[in-house]
Amino acid sequence: MAFRRVTLFRFFGYKVKADASWFFLAVLISWTMSSKVYPHILTGQSQNAYQWMGVLTVVGILFSIIMHEVAHAIIAEYYQMRISNITLFIFGGVAEMEGELSHPRGEFMMAVAGPAMSALVGLFFQAAAQLYILYYHADALSVVLKTLGLLNLEIAAFNIVPAFPLDGGRALRAIVWHYKNNLVTATRIASASGAAFAYLLMGYSCYNLIVLNDMVAGIWWGILGFLVHASGTSAVQQMETRALLGAEPVARFMHNNIVTVSPDLSVSDLVDNYINRHYQRVFPVVDGGLLVGVVSLSSVLSLDRAKWNWLHVASVMEPLSAHFVVAPDASAADALEIMQRYGREMMLVSEKGRLSGAITFRDLASFLSISIKIDSDRPVKTGRVAR
Template sequence: MFSNSVKLFKLMGFDIKVDPSWFLIATLIVWTLSTGYFPQLLEDESQFTYLLLSVVAMIGFFGSLILHELAHSVVARQHGVEIKGITLFVFGGVAELGSEPKTARSEFLIAVAGPAMSFVLSALNWSAAVMTQAFGPATALTIVLSYLAIINLVLGIFNLLPAFPLDGGRVYRAFLWSRTGNFLEATRRASNLASRIAFVLIGLGLLLVFTGQGLGGLWQVFIGIFLLTAAKSTYTQTLITSALKNKTVGSMMTETPHTITPDKSLSELVNLTMLRHRVGFVPVVEDDVLLGYVDNEVLNRIDRENWSNTQVDDVFVAINDENTVSATLSAHELFEQMSKQGRRKFLVATDHHLEGVITLSDLMGYLAVLQQVGPTRFQTPSTSLP
């Protein structure tokens, strides 16, 4: 999800990372606080003082975000859910789940841990602000602590919106999951509700833009778009995981692919195999031994006028661990491998014996049919919320 993120440090066994987009919101927060918030509450100070307080407040805010996500991560680890890391990005922070919770109860506890941490941080900062104010008039420290108390309260409340995959949306999914015992259907319904909430946020944001509140309205539109995209992509990923988790490559591959021998020319390959059978990925086999493959990418490297005097043997890609998989491999593992490598087509073989080919189109075609016939038939055991 965050391929360009940079690791900052490790905390309680979790990698803390930052995405380049984070610097945009960090800069915006510092600018807003130094030019408006602190000058209004703390008069007659230098611009450097306002800037310094803004940087401190921004660091405190993102420290709060890390603690919010850390709470999710610790509870997730206790319930056997893998956490890939915690990443700060333009819309805040996220704990990247490596797997889904196994029960509705686990989902509920993991989801509420973050807002609970935000509310605790809000109370602690507010108490500290009250204590500092008790010793005299409002100081810079009091104002910073008050800001952190307010921002953590807002963070906790906002995350409890039932807009999946926000924490409140995950609580809603846990509730639906416990009622129906159907994880995928619960995810679908939670995603649909999140989409409706996202459209409301986008509409209100546009209204603010047209009434002269440009920056605030645009930010609300961006948040709505983010929620809409995240809800749909999370449901799609859940559908893929549920649909493919019990499937193997062997059950979904093309078992009798059209092949070519290495002594054929590229012209013969194109005219007799690719065009005739409408395939763009052709295994190269000689005496029942799989040697490799030729595809459109290989062809594009050779000038068309040289196809007739160039043999397949001169250009084919040899089999290796990156382009060849076993028929017993999980289809879901293959999908993840496709995502990581960017490779869409694989040979399926055992000891240089071709068993078939499998492509991203095979997996997507299966998922398309599944959605038409009813993906909600994938069931998980019914559980109860605490």
């Protein structure tokens, strides 16, 4: 999702970030609870009291989602997987994992830790509500506690459904991975169950819309079904890309017929003699045999044309960075991920400061589309997965 993320605070050493969509959701939940839900459960309260109940519920849900994600993160860390931060999205949270999946056991434990924590938090809220009623009396606070308890039990139940990419689906994938010793097959099987569940959710959405005439429930279940389906599909694609490219080094896809330019070339020379003559949008800048930067058609076009005659490549080139320079023995899958993330068409391959060649997004993509048809079931031991 392309929303801005804001860091809220640190919790157990993890940075808790919120996607802008979460603020929208927080307001929506608070409003729904205080105007639609609580007035029916507990009558005779003031408008002000209902509003406070709504706000308290949102704070409780925030706490609940963070506890769920922290449980994933702590178990991940126990199995030597690094968690960078926890981001709250419109549908809950994501503990973002850096690096590789370790092994089926770690993945299984990490997956079930979240729902287990939600169940615990749910029971804790339920118990707190009971104790509060026992020692004080049933009022607005006990209703909020009970609601939070119920919500957490629902979060646990929904997430443990064995449908990838839900936690239960990840646990299922880990089990298949363990028995088949193949992460790609395991991901495919788990995501098939995810797709089936997604269709079930969409069917239930139609049932709500058409038979029960309940718009809100219909839209809610429909979006949920759509999201489960979409994220499952992208996880499988990512896994297949890793499986096919993972072992291949960048050098296998490298061209070395790339045209280079010198830093003291004028921009008008670059346009007339290079850009207009060679089918290249990006030129490596080489000085005394060493790669020093890269100049692209887009950076030239962003200049004032009057300056083309007296500006030199050195003053318009981008300096070297890991966004577009890669070593020949680096993994092609990593290079592809960088190109996708930064919208690059190509990356320069360089060894010990010298330009060896270039790899292009197009070549990698066509390699993938061919190999996927020929052989898409090679076993892989590792894969990078966003959770």
